[in-house]
Amino acid sequence: MSAPTVAQDTAHGGIHLTTGAKAALVVLIIGALCMALAPVWPWLVKYPAGWALPASDWIGAALEWLLNLIKPVARFFSRALAYPMEWANILFNGIPWPLSIGLVTALGWYVGGWSLASLSFLGLSFVVSSGYWDESMNTLSLVAVSVPLALLFGGGLGILANEVPRVRNAVQTLMDVMQTVPTFAYLTPLLLLFGFGPVVGLIASAIYAAPPMARNVMLGLERVESDVKEAAIMSGGTRMQQLFLVEIPSASQQIMVGVNQCLMAALSMVIIAAVIGGFNDIGWEVLLTMRKAQFGQALLAGLVIVVFAIVIDRISGQMAEDRQRHSKRISGAIIAVAGVIAIVFWSRLPEPASLTLLQPTADWVDSGLSAFTVANGSALDGLKNGAMFYGLLPLRIGLDGAVLPFTWGFQWTFGMSLVLFGAAAALGAVLALRGNIAAGIMLVIAAGVIETGIADLPWPFVLVGAGAIGWVAGGRKLAQFAVLMLLAVLLSGLWDKALLSLYLSGAAVLTCAVFGGAIGLVCAMSPLAWRFVRPICDMLQTIPLFVFLIPVLMFFQIGEFSAFLAICFYAIVPMIRYTRHGLVTVPDELIEAAVSSGATSWQTMVEVRAPYAAPTILLGLNQTILYAFAMLVIAALIGTTGLGQSIYLALSQADVGLGITSGACMAILALVADRLVQGFATERRKALGL
Template identity: 35%
Template sequence: MRRWLTWTTGFWLALFAVTWGLSTYSFQLYRALDARWIVRFPRGYQLSTEDWITAFLDWLVDRAHFVLFTFRDVTRAIAALIEAPYQVLRNLLIEGFQSGLGESAVQLAPSLSWIAVIAVAVAIAHYARDWILGALTGACFLYLAIFGQWESAMITLASILIAVPIGAIGGLLLGIAAYRSALVDKLLRPILDLMQTVPVFAYLVPILILFGFGPVAALVATVIYAMPPMVRVTIVALKGVPDEIREAGQMVGCTRRQMMWKVLVPSARSGLMVGVNQVIMLSLNMVIIASMIGAGGLGFDVLSSLRRLDIGGGIEAGLAIVVMAIALDRVSQAFATRGVQEPLAGNVLQRHPWVSTSFAVIAGTLILGQFIPAIQSYPDALTLTTGPFWSDAMEWINVNFFDTFEAIKLVILQWLLLPVKGFFTGIPWAWGIIAAGLFSWKLAGWRTGLLASVFMGFIAASGLWDKAMVTIYLCGVSVFLAMLIGIPLGIWAAERPGAGRIILGLMDTLQTLPSFVYLIPVVMLFRVGDFSAMVAVALYALAPAVRYAAFGLREVPEPLIEAGRMAGCTPRQLLFRVKLPLATPQLLLGLNQTIMLAMSMLVITALVGTRDLGQEVYIALTRADAGQGVVAGLAVAFIAMIADRVVHAAADGQRRRLGL
């Protein structure tokens, strides 16, 4: 054991020493050997991947012909299938039904009134759980009307009501296929990994080329972004159905189809609803990004406020997204835990009281709204706004705490960001590939080490090495700070239940805030640059660090804690010598999720002046350059996949060492 520890320590020290030396003296080494290739990958040997991808997409859109149709016909058919129900929902929720175009258009029927929409939302929430949830949901939708966000919110809601069913049903079918076939499962896993790690901006460009600018392209991007969790949850939920239920289905003679749809899927309903909840939350998180290709709604309001640096308008629209997310999240969670209810007796109205009440409210407001405009549309005179409050608050903070913030920023830049950046950006590409392979091999085995070397080699051969090192530096520092703050908060939440409810509630709020919302106050306080990006990423990635730390400590077996107490451990010793070591696997999984969120946020921080792979992806989006966007996105995905496999392997190894 002592020899193994000595060898392992020596390995890590040697790896760090060589990397530090090469990163510090790479320029001198380059000058001494007169070999530019040591520092920068030779341009003549770089891959032409960007050109290949761009040429392929051009061929696919303009010249690809199948037997009876072209690829453009396929995309137009998909767009028509999505656009038809989406337009119906927009008409129903906000625009009304019309005949004709322009000035000759004739109003056939108005949209649902704001009162009717709130009543239906309350009815659904009450059906899912109880009056408390109904009141919360009604208050959330009423907030949208009172604070002038109703029209944008209804456009966003129409997008969610289309994207979520497509993502949930598509994910369910793919999950069932993977559950039934090991081959499909193996083929899907790397695809799902790419879908979850490639930055959203990267596949916005191909979608923009294939589907054009508009809400349909935004919906397609939202479905792609939100579907993977549903696939994974479906596989896990179906595998988690108890064997007794399967055997009961076999004993009554169920066919394969009946076994799936009448036994397994109903039994896994609670788990599947968790997947639906994830689809809803990811779809809401996507609304701002999707607005860049024509989604509109609340996302467009936040994006336009960010471009104007309108702190009040951006926070107000962002809070509207949070309020909608809270309502949809709580209702979907209620459906996930809702048991089978006894059917009510009586006639149709008595058996379905909420359905009949909803129809009555819709009909009543439809009629009265023709005579009383305030019933149809919330009166503008009664609208409130918090925009000036947020703007004034941010201005007051800037005026009174500018010197303090600048001092903090300067200290962190000089003593943390710049030294770490110098370390990573100075690593020569050749040694970086070798070091990544050795690091991954030591923690996760030779296959992962080889994969890491191949991935890093692709990044270097694509001419993105310098950008990738900046990405790793920003992600590393942000994750370090998130874990440094998150683990103590998680410990506090686990050790103090009262504080835990407040802390975990705050984490719920942070997770429902759209990623763009973090940028607005950060830019106003710290302006653009790496420091602002680091703060935004650390805040966005904080939640899993807190949650997994709290979960890991709460899951420590009680007999082991009692054994520690009987051995005379103080509360401090019990925490650091019993609980935290046993919670290490969960802490590592929290680290994994923190890294994944940080990588996804880094692409968005390109808007505040970072010079990393995220900037490459964003520039590709502004130029509609599919090749550049996909290659830079793959580089981000490869870094994320290496981190994912290494951290998972470390967590599994720790479990084995602890005998868990």
């Protein structure tokens, strides 16, 4: 049986229903039945706790037995890793800071010229001036040890998947799990295995940073031209010689991209590592100052991480490109000058901790922030409350629960629900009469979701809805996958938490899709706008996740709205980039054909460029969803509910079962959303003949 597509029509009673229309009709019927039968069978809406499996207890007991079994080996490994950590720490802190700046500046010159050398010099000078040099060197020592581990582990997995095709799918699945399971979820078992300390953060960083390396190794080896492989075979070399002397060097550029992404992933983990590491590094400074509400200091420490991220990203990114390098003599001269300064002024060099040149700036930020919030507190509260009362809260608990006299000025009534459904049905009928039956039915479904609220949706409706979307996007297998995965969440006893996570991430993704898509559209139409937006996107993509929490906390304090903003800032970049890329890569002949036929610019955009760019835009939506789920767990620190909160509580309580189960449920939501969007993108590419 072939997978059905949206374009397939089936005659039924004289009315032609597409696959999408039939799927939407089934979902509508199930939703209506659940609403009608809820007073009689309340379990249709609220899944009974007694029906859930004690998955957290089972997983916790099994993992504790396993962890206790291998704990001696893990503790030995932990003690062994403590030595390179200590050596790296002594090395980075022992090198005089002028020489460190000179070494990085020289490397920047060699791989990127004056622009990168200037960026390196100014960036590290900022770090010295901040007074956080020692903490930054401690952070670099963690990165310096975790990245080689991640490179070895990820590179080994990539080579294994390339050499043994039978394990390729298993490696791909492992990479998906490592990238979708929130990092907080596997911190709890790591704590039990390796104990409290910086080594736990090191191992967590290595686990998080390994998948990008594995994926790029696999991709690079796949792209080695067949002629190169055949030449290696004809030369009579063994398989290992072919691999390490020919294929890996040929794939070196793609592998270096993996090194770049590995470095950035490890650096983004420094604050999460500080949560469990108790390490006097820059991540710990960010956490400490945030907890004390010293936002000026927190912003300064966060900017230090951003500076490191930008410098490391630019240098490693340039090393990944096959470009001509600059003069080694000038690099040597820069190092020599820095060395002379360090030696001549050895006894006069101030301690890095005493160089608090930017402390007045941090104090000014704190005082300015206090003055701003006092002067504009009512406006900020009005913005936050307006977004909560008129946007987020109705999405969460529905108009029926959110529309109250003290917020909206009136009480939502049953008659208003009838009016809402009636208006939706009328508009849906208009769409159906115009030939778009699926859109008309989905409009009625959307009205029901808004009236009920995502957190209170009946579980049969959600399961059937996910299955219907899967059927339309990819056929029977995808539908079965979506239903079975969500059924596992339902049986885990964390369904209510999952819906809360789905609500907040869904609201953020919708916001990113609207605003990110609009910004991407403007950038596609205006190169000047893209020149302005591009550096902002570059900066947002290099900022570690935790740093996004600082500015929203500065203005809106702890709460769900702050978490929502942090998720949006982090997840909007892929939507902007992919929308713009999809629209500007439409073949010129298609645009010329539309223009020659008399189409206006708007018609060309809507009828030619947008449909052709749809697969790329859907890929951007896919990345936005994954980014939103990744940030959702971090946002649990500032006031969210749902699975992220459960994961964080499990970490603080050392509850392995709850942590793993909550993390798995979060990964399932992300994985289902990922597969559904990919299904639609694949279907669209087939329709375009791509």
